[in-house]
Amino acid sequence: MRKLSDVILEQRPLILRGNASVADAARQMRDRSAGSVVVVDDAGRLSGIFTGRDAVARVLAEGRDPTATKLSDVMTPAPATMSPDQTAVDALRLMWDGGFRHLPLVKDGKILGVVSRGDFKGLEVDRHEEERELWEHMR
Known part of the structure; x- marks a missing residue:
C-alpha cells in the first residue's frame, strides 16, 4: 500500500497567512491549480485550511x-492532519469519516503537503470501498 509521502512527492503546498484575502487566495489557487490553501499563523504553524468549498459556502453564498474577507475568518480551523508515513487508505478513511476532501500532511510541525481524494488510485479507492461495505454489513 502506498505511503502518503509517495503521493506528495515533490509537492509544494499553497501556504498563506490568515490575513491574506480570499480574493488573493482564489487567484493563487487558480494559478497553481490547487484545490486548497493551507493557512498558517505568524510563526508558520498550521492554523486552518481553505478550500473551494469554503469559498462558495462561506464567502459567495454569504x-x-x-x-475584504480574510482567510482566517472563513477557513476551517484546526483541520485534521496525518503524517506522511501513513497509508493512502488511512487518509481515505479519515476523509470519508470526516466528510472532507483535503488533508494536510504534517510531520514534526512542518507542513509537507496536502492530499485530496483525487490523488488516490483505483486500488486504494477499491480497498476503501470494500472496507466501507464490510462495515455496513456488520451493522
Missing part, C-alpha cells in the same frame, strides 16, 4: 466581499 455575500461577503472576497477582497
Whole structure:
C-alpha cells in the first residue's frame, strides 16, 4: 500500500497567512491549480485550511466581499492532519469519516503537503470501498 509521502512527492503546498484575502487566495489557487490553501499563523504553524468549498459556502453564498474577507475568518480551523508515513487508505478513511476532501500532511510541525481524494488510485479507492461495505454489513 502506498505511503502518503509517495503521493506528495515533490509537492509544494499553497501556504498563506490568515490575513491574506480570499480574493488573493482564489487567484493563487487558480494559478497553481490547487484545490486548497493551507493557512498558517505568524510563526508558520498550521492554523486552518481553505478550500473551494469554503469559498462558495462561506464567502459567495454569504455575500461577503472576497477582497475584504480574510482567510482566517472563513477557513476551517484546526483541520485534521496525518503524517506522511501513513497509508493512502488511512487518509481515505479519515476523509470519508470526516466528510472532507483535503488533508494536510504534517510531520514534526512542518507542513509537507496536502492530499485530496483525487490523488488516490483505483486500488486504494477499491480497498476503501470494500472496507466501507464490510462495515455496513456488520451493522
